[in-house]
Amino acid sequence: MAETLKALIAAGRKIGHPTAWPRAVVDAKAWAVAIDELVAGSWTMLGLWGEKNAVHLALNAAGQLGILSFDCSRGLYPSVGLHHPPAIRFERAIHDLFGLTATGLQDPRPWLDHGKWGVSRPLGTKPAAAAPEPYRFLPSEGDNLHQIPVGPVHAGIIEPGHFRFTASGEMVVRLEERLGYTHKGIEGLMAGADLERASKLAGRTSGDSTVAYQFAFARAVEVALGADVPERAKWLRALMAELERLANHFGDIGAICNDAAFALMNAHTGMLREQVLRAADTAFGHRLMRDRIVPGGLAVDLDQAGGAAIEALIGEARRRFPPLVHLYDNTASLQDRTVSTGRLSAALAAQYGAGGYVGRASGRAFDARKSLGYAPYDALKFDVPVRQEGDVDARVWIRIREVEQSLSLIEQILERLPVGAVRTELPVPSAETEGAALVEGFRGDILVWLRIGADGRVIRCHLRDPSWFQWPLLEPVIEGNIVADFPLCNKSFNCSYSGHDL
Amino acid sequence: MSVRELIDGLVHRPVTEKRPGRDDPALAELAEALNRAARKRLGRSLSIRAVDAGSCNGCELELIALNNAFYDLERFGIRFVASPRHADVLIVTGPVTKNMREALEFTYNATPDPKWVVAVGDCARDGGLFAGSYAVTGGVSDVVPVDLHVGGCPPRPIEIMAGLLALLERAQ
Numbered sequence A: 001m002a003e004t005l006k007a008l009i010a011a012g013r014k015i016g017h018p019t020a021w022p023r024a025v026v027d028a029k030a031w032a033v034a035i036d037e038l039v040a041g042s043w044t045m046l047g048l049w050g051e052k053n054a055v056h057l058a059l060n061a062a063g064q065l066g067i068l069s070f071d072c073s074r075g076l077y078p079s080v081g082l083h084h085p086p087a088i089r090f091e092r093a094i095h096d097l098f099g100l101t102a103t104g105l106q107d108p109r110p111w112l113d114h115g116k117w118g119v120s121r122p123l124g125t126k127p128a129a130a131a132p133e134p135y136r137f138l139p140s141e142g143d144n145l146h147q148i149p150v151g152p153v154h155a156g157i158i159e160p161g162h163f164r165f166t167a168s169g170e171m172v173v174r175l176e177e178r179l180g181y182t183h184k185g186i187e188g189l190m191a192g193a194d195l196e197r198a199s200k201l202a203g204r205t206s207g208d209s210t211v212a213y214q215f216a217f218a219r220a221v222e223v224a225l226g227a228d229v230p231e232r233a234k235w236l237r238a239l240m241a242e243l244e245r246l247a248n249h250f251g252d253i254g255a256i257c258n259d260a261a262f263a264l265m266n267a268h269t270g271m272l273r274e275q276v277l278r279a280a281d282t283a284f285g286h287r288l289m290r291d292r293i294v295p296g297g298l299a300v301d302l303d304q305a306g307g308a309a310i311e312a313l314i315g316e317a318r319r320r321f322p323p324l325v326h327l328y329d330n331t332a333s334l335q336d337r338t339v340s341t342g343r344l345s346a347a348l349a350a351q352y353g354a355g356g357y358v359g360r361a362s363g364r365a366f367d368a369r370k371s372l373g374y375a376p377y378d379a380l381k382f383d384v385p386v387r388q389e390g391d392v393d394a395r396v397w398i399r400i401r402e403v404e405q406s407l408s409l410i411e412q413i414l415e416r417l418p419v420g421a422v423r424t425e426l427p428v429p430s431a432e433t434e435g436a437a438l439v440e441g442f443r444g445d446i447l448v449w450l451r452i453g454a455d456g457r458v459i460r461c462h463l464r465d466p467s468w469f470q471w472p473l474l475e476p477v478i479e480g481n482i483v484a485d486f487p488l489c490n491k492s493f494n495c496s497y498s499g500h501d502l
Numbered sequence B: 001m002s003v004r005e006l007i008d009g010l011v012h013r014p015v016t017e018k019r020p021g022r023d024d025p026a027l028a029e030l031a032e033a034l035n036r037a038a039r040k041r042l043g044r045s046l047s048i049r050a051v052d053a054g055s056c057n058g059c060e061l062e063l064i065a066l067n068n069a070f071y072d073l074e075r076f077g078i079r080f081v082a083s084p085r086h087a088d089v090l091i092v093t094g095p096v097t098k099n100m101r102e103a104l105e106f107t108y109n110a111t112p113d114p115k116w117v118v119a120v121g122d123c124a125r126d127g128g129l130f131a132g133s134y135a136v137t138g139g140v141s142d143v144v145p146v147d148l149h150v151g152g153c154p155p156r157p158i159e160i161m162a163g164l165l166a167l168l169e170r171a172q
């Protein structure tokens, strides 16, 4: 499998310097081979994105990563989504942003473009005036069916998106999502940005994953420039990434229970989350640790007081979390809501390459920290918990186990933290150069791919949130469940709107 | 309930703990002031509707934090409500994407008078880092009138509390 991808890339027109992410421009035949491998399930799609005259397909072929590019100077490319449904929304988005058409795509409706930008194809070769058209939701016919439109503004403090439920009595027959409300044009703003500004943009793609995004962005830049950062910086990056994972898992475990009308858990995990953020603030000067990871290393170092704050946090979490796990495990009314609710099949999780707890609760063991083993995770001991049930309960348990792993990772990092500098001067590129990185955020793997010009500015940067491979799965997951269980299912996925819409 | 749980419940102390935050003088002082203002101006009730107008979700995280036991906004009678029709205050986050503009206008119009709008976060002021994008307006005040702005990316929960206090004092 890995050999096939290598061969396709070797036969294509190779681009850039060889990295862990070789890229080649390929012909229609090679493109079709890749689609076959995706359909067969032997490869996983990591991303699909456009630029003015090309589309790029990032692939994982049994651990061999690579990018195939298709020349679109005539504005067309063969649809991947026609055969491999996970590509459909990407192709709709590529059309919205670049005006490139996937030939054969069955669902040509716009995705990110709601007809409000005043321009269509804003990033393409020929931007045009906007031509708003009413959005057609999929029709649903049958006796006794009714539709419930929800959003974009939701009750509660959550991000905006639209859900269209078709229900038969209490039972959801179908859910159709409509997203794009938080589209900010981040990839458009990236073009021409210097690395400092670009890193800030990356860190504001999804606020709950600001560390993971800036981690991925920095590593992609460092690959492109052939730079290596000091060991201490690598370890502290992982420390921040694990603190971010802890904060989110704590917050979400409670929020999921809250949606099952069990508020007590939320009160406790909310306190734990707050304590993580306070320790992060003490250690790194920002509660979410935003703008601390920069290309070349870190903007701040960890001092003794910071280290002590994190140690105290770990002690507190080790004391306070186990009783909460016990509480979850022993509250029958709660289990009644989470067990067997919102089941995602292993087949769908694998087909979509669903990352994070969504994939791992449905038998998909991928975790970029382990599967790719980037520094410093290659030197750390941890397990990747996997479950098979695929229900809300399994997703909660994955989170619980990951909290325990993160606590151990943080202890290991503090114990073995290398001394020395935390930042290195980045070389100036002599010519256009490219890089990519995959980093495990709390929600799943984040892909960043970029091209930097000889002036050191970003030419094109693509950021792929894990939610792209999770949002579509929420639709089948809710089918056959009662409408009232949607918040619970939704929270157990906790996809990012902003990371997806960008 | 199983016998084991029953016995557990009898012999172990409850999982609840004393409220945190008492050791934080800045928070305590702010809480005192907010409490006084909320009592005087509102008779202990202020309803807030949060509208995410295209934020990165960072500001939402800190709004949610206001409900945790450290800040516990509800103890001042300040609550987040589910409908704009029940709200006195709209808290708006994000640069107001063009795709959210209409929804923000609808929400504003659905909120009964008198009402106040608090724009939270740097990008709510003028689009912040996203200013100039084809996909965003020029911030909240481009779309609805803003009474108060709380800066920060995201602002800390304590800064949002201070903002609400300022609003209450001004609303007199």
Ligand code: SF4
Pocket (backbone or CB within 6 Å): A204, A207, B054, B055, B056, B057, B058, B059, B093, B094, B095, B120, B121, B122, B123, B124, B128, B152, B153, B154, B155
């Ligand atoms: S102000 Fe910062 S944290 Fe808040 S929405 Fe904007 S970018 Fe995100």
